[in-house]
Amino acid sequence: MSFKSLIAGSAIVLASALAPALLRAHAYPMVVVPADGAVLRDGPREIRIQFTEGIELEFSRIDVKNAAGEKMSVGNLRRIADDTVAVAVKALGPGAYRIEWQVLSVDTHVTDGVLRFTVSGGK
Amino acid sequence: MLALEGLVSAALYLMSALVLGSLATAALVLPPGETPLRQRLLSLAAMFTAGFLLIAAAMLVVQGAKLSGGAMPSLDILGRYLMKTQSGNVWLWRELYGALLLALLVSFQKTGLSERAGRWMVLAAMPLAASRSLMSHAAAAREYPLAAIACDGIHLIVAALWAGGLPLLCWALSRGSRLATPPGWTGNLVARFSRLAFWSVALLVATGIYQSWIQLGSWSALLETAYGRILLLKLALFLMMLGFGALNRVFTLPDLIAAPHPAPFPRDAFQRIGAEAALAVVVFVVTGFLTILPPGAHSGHQFAAARRPGALQPADGAAIKILSPREGETFRSDEVPITFRLTAGRRGEHAHAYVDGELMGMFESESGTLTGIAPGHHRLELRVVAEDHQTELDASDAVHFVVK
Numbered sequence: 001m002s003f004k005s006l007i008a009g010s011a012i013v014l015a016s017a018l019a020p021a022l023l024r025a026h027a028y029p030m031v032v033v034p035a036d037g038a039v040l041r042d043g044p045r046e047i048r049i050q051f052t053e054g055i056e057l058e059f060s061r062i063d064v065k066n067a068a069g070e071k072m073s074v075g076n077l078r079r080i081a082d083d084t085v086a087v088a089v090k091a092l093g094p095g096a097y098r099i100e101w102q103v104l105s106v107d108t109h110v111t112d113g114v115l116r117f118t119v120s121g122g123k
Numbered sequence: 124m125l126a127l128e129g130l131v132s133a134a135l136y137l138m139s140a141l142v143l144g145s146l147a148t149a150a151l152v153l154p155p156g157e158t159p160l161r162q163r164l165l166s167l168a169a170m171f172t173a174g175f176l177l178i179a180a181a182m183l184v185v186q187g188a189k190l191s192g193g194a195m196p197s198l199d200i201l202g203r204y205l206m207k208t209q210s211g212n213v214w215l216w217r218e219l220y221g222a223l224l225l226a227l228l229v230s231f232q233k234t235g236l237s238e239r240a241g242r243w244m245v246l247a248a249m250p251l252a253a254s255r256s257l258m259s260h261a262a263a264a265r266e267y268p269l270a271a272i273a274c275d276g277i278h279l280i281v282a283a284l285w286a287g288g289l290p291l292l293c294w295a296l297s298r299g300s301r302l303a304t305p306p307g308w309t310g311n312l313v314a315r316f317s318r319l320a321f322w323s324v325a326l327l328v329a330t331g332i333y334q335s336w337i338q339l340g341s342w343s344a345l346l347e348t349a350y351g352r353i354l355l356l357k358l359a360l361f362l363m364m365l366g367f368g369a370l371n372r373v374f375t376l377p378d379l380i381a382a383p384h385p386a387p388f389p390r391d392a393f394q395r396i397g398a399e400a401a402l403a404v405v406v407f408v409v410t411g412f413l414t415i416l417p418p419g420a421h422s423g424h425q426f427a428a429a430r431r432p433g434a435l436q437p438a439d440g441a442a443i444k445i446l447s448p449r450e451g452e453t454f455r456s457d458e459v460p461i462t463f464r465l466t467a468g469r470r471g472e473h474a475h476a477y478v479d480g481e482l483m484g485m486f487e488s489e490s491g492t493l494t495g496i497a498p499g500h501h502r503l504e505l506r507v508v509a510e511d512h513q514t515e516l517d518a519s520d521a522v523h524f525v526v527k
Contacts, residue, residue, distance in 0.1 A: 030485055031475070031482055031483075031484060031485045032482075033481060033482060033483060034481075035482055050484065050485060052263075053263035054209075054262075054263055056207075056208040056209060056210070058203055058204070058207040058208050059190050059203075059204070059208065080494050081492075081494075104190065104208065105263055106209050106210060106258070106262050106263050107210070107258060107259055107260050107262055107263040108186055108189075108210045108258050109189075109415075110189045110190060
């Protein structure tokens with residue numbers, strides 16, 4: 001096998017192995033409170049996410065938005081542990097909410113995603 | 124962006140390996156007394172160090188672009204990244220260290236590099252090669268991060284000594300064949316490199332196995348994740364390199380030692396060593412892409428965040444026992460330390476903690492702290508969970524505690 005064919009072969013294998021990765025985001029929330037898709041009787045006081053890796057607060061954010069897109073989270077992101085952050089939210093009435101998150105992990109990767117929960121108000 | 128990041132990452136690996144490889148060739152591989160070649164290798168080391176600093180600067184711009192949603196980063200973004208993040212701090216200090224190393228190399232170009240000073244320069248270049256560990260997947264390891272970083276650092280250093288030294292060995296052989304070298308010079312050179320390579324490969328294998336174990340997390344991740352597939356490719360290339368290395372040690376080295384002197388450098392021997400060197404470059408490119416992929420151990424989290432528990436699956440030998448808090452224990456802050464004993468059984472891997480039915484944490488080690496617990500009476504339940512972070516087993520324990 002010549003080196004040209006070796007390098008070409010490696011490039012093809014590399015490209016095919018990477019192809020699915022290009023479609024995926026680095027999204028690793030491990031524990032989310034409230035959980036994704038949860039239906040809650042009462043609105044939570046804060047949103048808390050534990051990630052698979054340590055998080056850099058400086059370039060990380062969690063925004064909670066109601067169905068109208070109004071931001072319901074208040075204050076700065078709070079570090080609970082190296083890999084866990086929380087943000088306080090206003091009193092949430094019945095309705096659907098989105099948690100939009102973006103974080104920079106200590107190994108320099110930027111990841112983002114959206115989680116959802118619903119407050120039923122006891123109905 | 125991913126392809127660009129991978130290429131810049133690979134170039135950075137290659138350049139740091141060439142810095143250490145050229146210095147190691149100058150100080151540890153060249154037989155004593157080869158001043159002209161040693162000085163030329165020193166010049167190459169300085170050139171590679173300058174290249175390293177420039178590529179690291181390009182890497183900073185790529186990182187800034189990632190933080191700016193793909194756009195050219197502003198100075199404000201770059202400044203905040205450098206000053207207020209761990210990886211930014213590492214970049215800054217590494218760049219300063221690299222500049223200092225470059226200044227030393229330039230000064231040695233003027234004064235000449237003694238063998239003793241050369242060995243010190245090899246040591247001085249090691250942190251440059253290893254510093255990447257401080258912002259790698261190893262830095263983000265959940266368990267024993269210091270061990271993971273140390274292991275990754277050693278892996279990078281020995282990879283640079285072997286794979287980074289190979290192209291420089293080829294260069295030295297090529298140059299040496301044109302100079303009036305003493306009898307046995309070529310064989311002596313290859314034998315000295317071979318000794319260095321042997322110990323480097325031994326450490327490379329040991330640290331590589333440990334790294335793969337903590338980053339993959341499971342055998343299935345080897346085939347089911349992009350990280351695992353790239354790792355397999357790297358392993359295949361590494362084995363090919365090892366094959367060429369063994370070939371060179373068993374056949375090329377005795378040929379070179381037995382070759383009459385003076386004689387032109389045997390072309391087939393040069394090709395075999397060159398093949399090993401070219402494979403080393405390909406391995407660095409593949410490694411560059413490995414660094415930008417999510418480790419296989421995280422693949423279970425890629426598509427979904429933690430979920431509400433569904434039906435519990437059979438325990439299959441798994442069990443869990445809460446050691447603290449004790450039943451009825453009272454705490455005076457919102458932080459509740461917990462310890463437990465987990466029996467993994469066939470499928471268990473870690474524990475989920477529920478407070479009053481709400482998922483509040485995940486524990487991979489048998490101790491930790493729950494935070495933000497409101498005053499009042501609470502029920503803590505721990506459940507054993509499978510490796511996929513979603514399958515909860517019918518293995519749980521519960522206690523009640525009070526926060527005042």
